[in-house]
Amino acid sequence: MTTTMRAVDIKGDTGPATSLFISSSAPKPTASPGQAVVKIKAFGLNRMDLLQREGHYPLPPQAPKTLGVEFSGTIETLGPDVKEGFKVGDEVFGLAYGGAYAEYIAVSSHMLLHKPAHLSWEEAAGVPETWITATQAMYLVGDFQAGQSILWHAGASSVSIAGIQLSKAAGASAIYVTAGSQEKIDFCVKELGATAGFNYKTQDWAKEILSLTNGKGVDLTIDFVGQSYFQQNLDVAARDGRIVNLGAMSGTKLATAGVDIGAFIRKRVRYEGSSLRSRDEEYQGRLRDRLQEYLPRFEDGTFKIYVDKVLPWEEIVEAHQLMERNTSKGKIICTVD
Structure with a gap:
């Protein structure tokens, strides 16, 4: 042998x-x-x-x-x-x-x-990795409940593709995504059933989501980007919102000048990192x-x-x-x- x-x-x-x-x-x-x-x-x-x-x-x-x-x-x-x-x-x-x-x-x-x-x-x-990671982020870390809204960054990534489907099946009130091309956004919205998508290269996705939600924001955000999305994730979080960070594609170190962390107190936002x-x-x-x-x-x-x-x-x-x-x-x- x-x-x-x-x-x-x-x-x-x-x-x-x-x-x-x-x-x-x-x-x-x-x-x-x-x-x-x-x-x-x-x-x-x-x-x-x-x-x-x-x-x-x-x-x-x-x-x-x-x-x-x-x-x-x-x-x-x-x-x-x-x-x-x-x-x-x-x-x-x-x-x-x-x-x-x-x-x-x-x-x-x-x-x-x-x-x-x-x-x-x-x-x-x-x-296995894809669907288990999405499940962990939504439920074990993010405490998702039916009727809540959710934002999946990197919308056409494998984890977010699974997450969009899980969110839809679980009764999310709205499913938002970010992606880097209109083709990917169309895929997430038209094929997967996301509510709306935003091109992070050409749009201020946080302002767009706040406008769509009349200033409320989203209940749960799943982020793989890290540093460059930190402030916008706080801005777009709803009261008692949760942000689950699974990656740092843009880096891990924040330039502290100008970063407003008031949302942690003002909106009772919870930010939690995790890995599988x-x-x-x-x-x-x-x-x-x-x-x-x-x-x-x-x-x-x-x-x-x-x-x-x-x-x-x-x-x-x-x-x-x-x-x-x-x-x-x-x-x-x-x-x-």
């Missing part, structure tokens, strides 16, 4: 997209208690992969060196004490702390789900169980999985460069032969 496998590696440990390559000498994982080894069919790309590749992502201690947190495939072996209901040969998809850019991955069976027959390998690989990857298995498992409840909605068409591009993993450099261009609407997926 072979002890090595192919996996995506990084020349010099960190670097640009062009530093990615497929190594043929990575150690093949084995299943510890409670784990399954899955032969990977496809894996999804996430923005954290770009940050990790560049050396800017703080990895949790249990994360392996290899990139990738979501995947689909078949169970090859099972360790002792696995979650009931899984057997060798099962088609599954799931979430991991890392290691998905590879032929095989060892992962807790608590983070696996059976792949429904109506989902392709590519679709299934793009579900650093959470323990019990926390992630609760979200995995919530995801399982969504599966019938994928089948009946209530929820849709949007895959923008599928590439063979031999084109991993091109896949990362595509994500860096910020032109995609939905998931970028790589398949493993």
Whole structure:
């Protein structure tokens, strides 16, 4: 039995997209208690992969060196004490702390789900991180309630695509988005059902939303941008509004001069940062169980999985460069032969 496998590696440990390559000498994982080894069919790309590749992502201690947190495939072996209901040969998809850019991955069976027959390998690989992150932001952190309004920044990103659909199904009073092109805004509004969208390159989205809401603002904002949106997020927050920060694409350091934090007191705004990857298995498992409840909605068409591009993993450099261009609407997926 072979002890090595192919996996995506990084020349010099960190670097640009062009530093990615497929190594043929990575150690093949084995299943510890409670784990399954899955032969990977496809894996999804996430923005954290770009940050990790560049050396800017703080990895949790249990994360392996290899990139990738979501995947689909078949169970090859099972360790002792696995979650009931899984057997060798099962088609599954799931979430991991890392290691998905590879032929095989060892992962807790608590983070696996059976792949429904109506989902392709590519679709299934793009579900776990995306839908679990959106669920965490809305409910576990953002305390979303039916009848509230919500703003999703990066509206055509995979997490916000899931979030818009979740918000609509949960009875949001209004769903607003920001995006960088009219094409993306039209996609969010006409295809996904958002109430309105704003081009952050050409519009003052905070003023537009305040105008539309007669000055009330929004109850919940989900932000991936950070520094450059900090003031506007406070401005657009409704009384008792919540802002959930999941990323800092524009940077993390504020220029304090001119920043008005009065909304924290005047409007009782709550601003909270969060991440999923650093959470323990019990926390992630609760979200995995919530995801399982969504599966019938994928089948009946209530929820849709949007895959923008599928590439063979031999084109991993091109896949990362595509994500860096910020032109995609939905998931970028790589398949493993």
